Amino acid sequence: xxxxxxxxxxxVRRVSRAYPGVQALAAVDLSVAAxxxxxxxxxxxxxxxxxxxxxxxxxxxDAGVLLVDGVEVPLGSPxxxxxxxxxxxxxxxxxxxxxxxxxxxxxxxLPRRRFGLVDxxxxxxxxxxALERVGLDVDPQRRVRDFGMAERQLxxxxxxxxANLRVxxxxxxxxxxSDRESRRLFSVITDLVASGVAVVYVSHRLPEVLEIADRIxxxxxxxxVATVPARxxxxxxxxxxxxxxxxxxxxxxxxxxxxxxxxRDDVVLRATGxxxLPRLKPFDLxxxxxxxxxxxxxxxxxxxxxxxxxxxLEPPTEGTLELFGRPTVVRSPADxxxxxxxxxxxxxxxxxxxxxxxxxxxxxxSLERTRRGPVLDFARExxxxxxxxxxxxxxxxxxxxxxxxxxxxxxxxxxxxxxxCSQARILILDDPVRGIDVGAKEEVFRLVxxxxxxxxxxxxxxxxxxxxxxxxxxxxxMADGRIAAALPPEASxxxxxxxxxxxxx
Numbered sequence: 001x002x003x004x005x006x007x008x009x010x011x012v013r014r015v016s017r018a019y020p021g022v023q024a025l026a027a028v029d030l031s032v033a034a035x036x037x038x039x040x041x042x043x044x045x046x047x048x049x050x051x052x053x054x055x056x057x058x059x060x061x062d063a064g065v066l067l068v069d070g071v072e073v074p075l076g077s078p079x080x081x082x083x084x085x086x087x088x089x090x091x092x093x094x095x096x097x098x099x100x101x102x103x104x105x106x107x108x109x110l111p112r113r114r115f116g117l118v119d120x121x122x123x124x125x126x127x128x129x130a131l132e133r134v135g136l137d138v139d140p141q142r143r144v145r146d147f148g149m150a151e152r153q154l155x156x157x158x159x160x161x162x163a164n165l166r167v168x169x170x171x172x173x174x175x176x177x178s179d180r181e182s183r184r185l186f187s188v189i190t191d192l193v194a195s196g197v198a199v200v201y202v203s204h205r206l207p208e209v210l211e212i213a214d215r216i217x218x219x220x221x222x223x224x225v226a227t228v229p230a231r232x233x234x235x236x237x238x239x240x241x242x243x244x245x246x247x248x249x250x251x252x253x254x255x256x257x258x259x260x261x262x263x264r265d266d267v268v269l270r271a272t273g274x275x276x277l278p279r280l281k282p283f284d285l286x287x288x289x290x291x292x293x294x295x296x297x298x299x300x301x302x303x304x305x306x307x308x309x310x311x312x313l314e315p316p317t318e319g320t321l322e323l324f325g326r327p328t329v330v331r332s333p334a335d336x337x338x339x340x341x342x343x344x345x346x347x348x349x350x351x352x353x354x355x356x357x358x359x360x361x362x363x364x365x366s367l368e369r370t371r372r373g374p375v376l377d378f379a380r381e382x383x384x385x386x387x388x389x390x391x392x393x394x395x396x397x398x399x400x401x402x403x404x405x406x407x408x409x410x411x412x413x414x415x416x417x418x419x420x421c422s423q424a425r426i427l428i429l430d431d432p433v434r435g436i437d438v439g440a441k442e443e444v445f446r447l448v449x450x451x452x453x454x455x456x457x458x459x460x461x462x463x464x465x466x467x468x469x470x471x472x473x474x475x476x477x478m479a480d481g482r483i484a485a486a487l488p489p490e491a492s493x494x495x496x497x498x499x500x501x502x503x504x505x
Contacts, residue, residue, distance in 0.1 A: 007070075009034040009198045010055070010086075010167045015064030017050055021397055024050040025061065026222045032167070032198040037189065039201045039213035039230070043242055043439045045395075045407035047222040048202050052169050055200070056088040057081035068166065084167075087160025091172040092349070093152055095159075097145035102127045104144055105159045130162035131155075134188050150181035157188065167198045174208060175434055179298075186212055204438065206235040218242055243439040267325075268457045269426055271310070274319030280305045281482040282319055287426070287457045292448065294472025294489070295461040298500050302481040303461040304346060307430045310459070311343040312336045323426070337365050342419025344412070346430040346461075351415050354404035358396050359385035361403045361414050365422040388417035392447060409440025416447055427451065430461045445471060465493050 008031035017025040025047045032038040042048050053059040055066060060076025067073065068084040095104050105127045127140045136154045144152060153173060160168055170189075174182040189199055189212060203209050209216060210230050218225040218241040225241050267286050275282035280302055287293050297303045308314040310321075312330040321328050323339050330336045336343065342365070345351050352361055362385040363370045370381040385399040392413045396406055403414055412432060419427055429448070433441040448471060452458055462468050468475045469489045477485040477499040485499035 008032060008067075009069055010200070011065075011067040011070075012051070012055060013065040013067070015051065015054055015061045015066075017047075017054065017059060017061040023222045025054070025064075027063075028219065028222070028224050030200075030217055030224075032200055034166075034196045034198050035193050036214045037193055037199045037201055037212055039203065039209045039216040040219065041203075041206075041209065041216060041238060041242055042219035042225075043407075043409070045221075045410075046219040046242070048219055049171065050222075051219070052088065052171055052200065052202060055081065055167075056086060056169060058088075082163055085164050086167045086169065087157075087163060087165050088169040089153070089156045089160060089171065089173060091175060093156050095144050095152055095156060098143060100141050100143055101131070101138060101147075101155055102140035104155060105130055105140075105162050107159070126162055127158075130158040133161050133191070134158045135184070135191075150177050150184065153177065153181075153185060154188065161192075165192075165197055167200070168192060169200045169202075171202045172204070173201070174203065174205065182208065204441075206238055206438065209238070210235065220244060239438045268323065269310075270322040272320045272322075274309065274316050274321055276305065276309050276314055276317050279481050280309055280314075281480075283483045285476075285483070287459060289425070289455045289457055290452050291473050292452050292458045292460055292471050294468030294475045295459060295478060296463070296465060296468040296475055296496060296500065297461075297478035298463065301478040301500065303463075303478050304430055305481070306478065307343065307345070307428045307459070307461055310336070311341060311428060313343075337422060337424075340423070340425045341428065342422060342424030342426070343428045344415045344419070344430065344432050346434060348408065348411055348415065348434075352403050352411060354402065356403060357400045358389065358394070358403050358406070358414055359399040362388055362399075362417045362421050365418050365424075369421070384421060385417075388420055391420070392417050393443065407440070409443065412440070412444055413447070416444070420451075425455070426457045426459075428459045428461070431463060432460070433467070465496050468496070469493075 010032040012028065012030040014027045014029065015025050016027050028047065028051060030051065040048050040051065050059055054061050054075065057076060057078035057080055064075065065072060066075055068086065073084045074080040096107065102123050106123055124140065131138065131140065134154045134157050136151065136158060138151065144155060173185055177185065193199060201213060210233065213230040215227060216230055216233065216238065217227045218238065220242060266289050268289050269285065269287040271283060271285040273282040273284065295303055295306065305314060309316050310330070312332045312335050315331045321330060328339050330339060359382050363381050370376055370384060382399050389396060389399055394410050394413045394417065396410065403411060406414065433444050448458055448460065460471055472489050475487045475489055475491065475496065476483050477487065477496055479500050487495060
C-alpha cells in the first residue's frame, strides 16, 4: 500500500512559528508513514530547518500539534521527542571529536552502576548493535576525530538508532559526501525503512531526492506548497514549486555567457611547478582575466588543497607564482588579499563571523577602506556594505543585523560581497553553492558570470560535473593530488569521470 494511503507514524498539524519580521512557518502540515522516506524541499529560508527542529523539540512553535503513532508529543522538548522515538542528524554534526565512538553514541544516556559509576559493559552492549545496524564496522573505543565525514555521519545515525528510533530526521546528509559515500548512506536508509522507520529527508540535490524519496513536500516562505509522489515528478517541476517560477538550466545560461564575449588575452595568474608535497603535486596553471576555470574532482582529489595553497592557507613547498605579470610570494592569506586574490572556502561557517553584523562581515577584508586614522568609521562601513547588499540582492532588513540570521544562500552572497568590496581581481570559489537551494544557486552562478564579464578571473572548484561544464570556459580535472586533465566544457561526463578516476589517454 502506498505510504499516502497508510496511517501516518508521524503527524505535524498546523504548526506555526514567527520570528521578529519573519513568519518561518505558517500552519504547516506534514505526515510520514512507517517505512516511508518523505523528502522536504524548499529554498533557504523556506522553513525546512524550523520544521525539523520543531519535530525534534529544539524549537517551540507558536501553535500546532505533533503526534507519533497517534499519541500527542509535547512541543519544545528534545527529551519528549527523543522518548517518542524521534532522532535527528543535523547538517553540522553534533558529535564530540575528542570522545570515543561509544561515548558519542550513548552521550547523555550513559548506563550507570551502583554509586553512579559508568557501566562500560552496558555501553558496549548498547553501541555494538547500533553500529551493526548502520553497517559500520569500527572499534567503538576509537576517537571520533579519527574518522572522515562519511563515518561520522553513520556514527550520528547510530546514535539515533540506539535510542529506540522510530522517526529519523536527516538534514542535508550528503552535502559533504562523495557519490560512493552517499550510496552507502542510501543503503543504510533503505535498511532502516525496511524495518519500519519513518524518514524525513532534507536535501537541495534534486536527483537524489527523486531517487531516495517516496513522497516530497515543498515549502515556500514558510507555507506548504504541495506534497507529491516522487515517481513521475521531474526536477524542473520541483524547482518550479520551490522557487515559484521556471528555473533555467546552468548549461543554457553558460553557453550564452561564453558566446557573448571573447576572453581577454592577459594572464593574471600563472603557476609554474607549484605544489605542496606530498599531497599536492607540482602543477602548471594559467588563468586569464574574465575566464572561469572549472576545477572538478572527487572527494580527496586535491581541489581544496589547491585552493588553500593559492590563497596561502597552506603555503607551497615548491614552484613559482606570478600574479598580474609579477613574481609573487604568497605565504599567508594576508599576502593573497594584498595581491588581489579572494577566497570563498567550502565551509561557509569558517568564512563568516556569525556573531558579527552583515556590514562587518562584508568589509572584513577591506579595513583600509573603512577606517579613519586608527579607528573604524562605522558609518562608512555601513555605507559600503549597503552598496553590495543592494548590488547582490542580499535579503536582510538592515546591514547591522547579525549574519547568522540570514539564509544559507544570502550568507554565501555576503562572502562574495566581501571580495567585491576588497576589489579582488582573482576569485577562488570552493564549492560555493554547497548546501544552498536551486534558486540561490542560480543567483550565485549569475553573479559569478557577471564578475567574469567584468574581468575577474575565477577558479570554480566543484564536485558537480554539471556545474564545472556549465560555468567553465574550460575544465581542469584533479585526481590523486594532481591536475590530471584539461578539457573543454563540451567534454562528455564519461571523459571527465575517466580522468577523475585516474584513467589516462
